[in-house]
Amino acid sequence: MRGWLLSTLMLLAACASSPSWAVHGMGMGYAPKYGPAFTHFDYVNPDAPKGGSLTLSASGSFDKLNPFTLKGRPPVGMGYSSNGFVFAEYGLLFDSLMTHSEDEPFSNYGLLAEDVALAPDQLSVTFTLNPKARFSDGTPVLADDVKYSFDTLMSKRASPTFRSYWGDVKEAVVVGERTIRFDFKRRNAELHMIVGQLPVFSRAWGKGKPFDEIVSEAPIATGPYVIDKVDFGKSISYKLRPDYWAADLPSRKGMFNFGEVSYQYFKxxxxxxxxxxxxxxxxxxxxxxxxxxxxxxxxxxxxxxxxxxxxxxRRFTGMQGIVMNLRQPRFQDVRVRQALALAFDFDWLNQHIFYGRRARTQSYFQNSDDLMAQPEVSVQEQALIDQLKSKQRYLAQVQGRLPRPASTGDTPTGLRRDLVQAQALLREAGWTYRDGALRNAAGQPFAMEIDIPDRSSEPVLAVWARNLGKLGITLQLRLRDPSLIKKKQDDFDFDLAVNILGGSSSPGNELYDDLGSASAAEKGSQNLSGISDPVIDEIIESIVNSHDRAALSAAARLLDRYLLHQHYVIPMYYGKQxxxxxxxxxxxxxxxxxxxxxxxxxxxxxxxxxxx
Incomplete structure (x- = not known):
């Protein structure tokens, strides 16, 4: 997940010590740091004063107050977006069933749910709600509300991201007034934990409107803030709830200390x-x-x-890079993708633009030592390869040394060498330079566009465009409103896009949406490239169903190595500070x-x- 949180064995061991098999918190293959009697996380100031206003900024604009639907752009601060899953902890309006701590690899503690229990057959998980939990309108949070929230987010009226993320959940079942059970279609090593990330909102939100028609109505939710003032596209402010039910809860103590949080939008x-x-x-x-x-x-x-x-x-940064839309025939040839990457001169950029403060991205799991592919295939990885149904395809696609991004050493000779290699790859792929441009057999020139929301990325992309021009390729930068860029990407109407893939310390179900074949044609998915490959699908299954950290790490390295050999992304860089x-x-x-x-x-x- 954007947080695989617990091995099954550890949860069952923890549950076995309790007659009800219910636990207050869980760790990823380890006993959680904070015990049942903890009062606050160590990294907060439990005595921090409350009050004052915090004014932050956002770019572009927004046109709706429902962050869970596909169309439109929600404001910053809600914690979720229709084009990606963001943890509720970083949002102001929506609490989730459980919340994770920041000073452990991945642990989960009760928020709306005061405890959680996994069934012995691992095919269901049950949450007991905190009786103190209240919506912003003062009404209690009940199991019916949790079921409504889940069913709504899994419907066609919500973003497809949620259907992909929780695709192995069969149904939500109300067991009692404050008890909710989620039944699974199959065993899934992390599913009982990522269900805990479910945001809960009231059935009264929208007053009975179809969910995708709720646009300007403020959410009725469970979080610490409510919307105070809205000027669509320009500003939004959130006001701290004086009656916030979880203010003194151990997993919330010392957090959300501002009386008002507002965002001003800038062009x-x-x-x-x-x-x-x-x-x-x-x-x-x-x-x-x-x-x-x-x-x-x-x-x-x-x-x-x-x-x-x-x-x-040393944050896990994932693969920040330029993705190519594989739905276009010209990008389907791996030699073309390699050639475009060779024209990206990171060393020059780092020396002349970044003051040496950037590092080159080399993995889909950058900065996670046990998840990043290594030059040598481990024994565990080889065992996984031997078990692949698509083993022959894997072996055919993964040949030679582990690919690493080209390095010019900030010398003209290095760039010239890379461009010569790129030219040869393009020629092999059927592209030749004539009549002032690189052209295919039909005489069509190689021209591309990339949309940018502001001019901050212009210096970087302009250098790449200059290098591409030496190959006869035209790259045009299009300055567009962020909402239009999002719409074009949702519809897969683009050539190139800057995107971040991976980045989780413990990958899992989100990979279906990021890289899975089923999401390649699902408009609004995170699979911008349009990747559809049975090898990737099979390795994702291995990751999702890993029984412990060692198995997960081996499968992640296998996936990383395969993806790098396909050159789907032009690796860019990440900030070290x-x-x-x-x-x-x-x-x-x-x-x-x-x-x-x-x-x-x-x-x-x-x-x-x-x-x-």
Whole structure:
């Protein structure tokens, strides 16, 4: 999952110690760090003062308040998006059945559910709801509400992401007023845990409207905030619930400390930076290193009114890269994909644009040592290969050394060598240079487009476009509104797209949506490339059904190696540090956790030392 949380053996061992087989928390193949009597997570300040307002920024616009449907763009802060699954912990409105901790590899603790029990045959899981749980309208959270939320998200009126993610759940069954059971179609090593990520909302939301017609009505949910003010496309503010039922719950203590959280929308990044400098924003995470070095200066920085934090991390970053739409015939040839990647000169970019602060992405599970493919195939991996029904296809596709992104060493000779190799690959694939352009046998020129939501990525892509031009390939950058880019990607109407795949410390069911054949034709899925390969499908099954961490790691390495040999993605880079500018009176616990998503931590654990 974007969080495989527990081996079956560990859960059964934990349950065996309880007459009801119910546990308060679970760890991934280990006993969870926090016992039943824990009062708060170690990385929060349980005495953090409440109050004050936090103003952050967002780019583009938004046009709906329902984050679970496919069409439209929801505002930042809800914790979920229709084009991807985001943990509820980083959202303000929706609580989930359980929540994970940030200082363990992956552990899960009760939130809406006060305990959880896996059936002995591992074909169902039962949650008991906390009797204190309340919706924002004051009504109690009951098992009927949980079933309604699940059934709604699994319907055709919600994003297909959820149907893929929970595809092995047969049904949700109301056992009692506050007891809900999820029955499974088959054994799935992580399914009983990812069901715990279910967000719960009230049946009263939308007053009976079909779910995909709920657009502008504020959600009636269970989380710490409610929507206060909305100016569609421009701003949204959330107000802390004074009656938040979980404020003193151990898994929520010391979190969500601001009385109000608001987001101001900007059309370009410069607008966000200027707003920070003039006091309009309280904090801003910067992704552009050149901007961080050159533009984050001035009197407010010199005086300490605005502080600059550079925080090193080893966060699992996944495969950030440029994906090619395989639904187009020209990208189906692996030689073409290899050639396009050879024109991407990371070394030059890192030296001249990134000030040496970026690292090259080399894996779909970057920074996860036991999941990343290694040069040599392990004994466990070989055993998996021998068990593949599609073994011959695997062996035919995976030949030679483990592919690594090309490195030019920041020299003209290195780039020239790579472009010569790219030219040879393109020629083999039937593309030749004539009449001023690279053309196929039918005389059609090789021209591509890539949509960008703002100009921050322009310097990087412009360098790649220049190198492609030396091969006779035209790359045009199209500046478009983010909502239009999303619509085009949902409809698979694009040539290239910057995307992030993987990134989980423990992959699982989300791989069906990211890489599975069934999602390749499902509009709105995360499978932007359109990957459809029986080998990948079979390895995903091995990952999802792994009985322990060692088996999961071996299968993940096998998948990583196979994907790298297919060159589906042009690997880009990842940041080795977080760059955070914040007002001096905005505090956070020390030290910062190395794997935390910093944008989320503003909402989770930070506070004003003197609430305004």
């Amino acid at each position: 370009d990044r410069l607008g966000e930076e200027e707003s920070l400098k003039t006091g309009g924003l309280d904090a801003l995470e910067e992704g552009s290193i050149s901007a961080w070095v050159r533009r984050y200066k001035g009197k407010r920085f010199d005086s300490g009114e605005i502080l600059k934090d550079e925080i090193s991390h 977080y760059f955070i500018a914040r007002k001096g009176h905005l505090r956070r616990p020390e030290p910062a956790l190395p794997q935390r998503l910093l944008a989320g931590s503003w909402l989770l654990t930070m506070w004003w030392d003197a609430p305004r």
